[in-house]
Amino acid sequence: MTDQTVTLSQSAAKRIATVISSEAGKDALRVSVEGGGCSGFSYKFDLEAGRQDDDIVIERDGATVVIDPVSIVYMAGSQIDFVDNLLGQSFQINNPNAVASCGCGTSFAV
Template identity: 45%
Template sequence: MTVSGETTQETTQQGVILTDAAAEKARGLLEQEGRDDLALRVAVQPGGCSGLIYQLFFDEREMDGDQVQEFDGLSVRVDRMSAPYLTGATIDFVDSIEKQGFTIDNPNASGSCACGDSFN
């Protein structure tokens, strides 16, 4: 989220942090789809062996209470139920021999399962 063109510590703490690599990958995926009306939605849902799982998907809906942030032209939305679980979480994109995909480093997670797909 930007205020007068500069990111502030206060706004960063209130929402998610999207790295340049993650923003670039998401914008690339949107370009492949040929859609400019979608936002990246980040949500937390019940599930997984630790109780909660992350959901990242493109969404055209804007729901009441959404926390909306802009990252170099990419809109990121977090619903009001997921926002407390994601405050200060960093979303990155990793492309290495061992792993490829989006990762979430969440300071609010007290633990995760062995497979790393869910948290509590």
């Protein structure tokens, strides 16, 4: 099942493909939303082998991201990006549903 309501930037796809290729037995990055964090919800990133039957699968340039059906509700319309700047390297989610976020960049409110 593929759902393009969440997209990957070119830089995120490149980084995910690089990370997955260096991790034996892993073939996807799982992005999920959990309760908690400074603003109410937070993103979680895990490398996974395989998928669940109800996962939403996003693929670009050799990178695969899987998102569970509950998390996709909070992430619809988002773009997953990878930023490499003076402050460091990190995945960032540009989420149009977030009405507030905190300085850590991984916590948000809807």
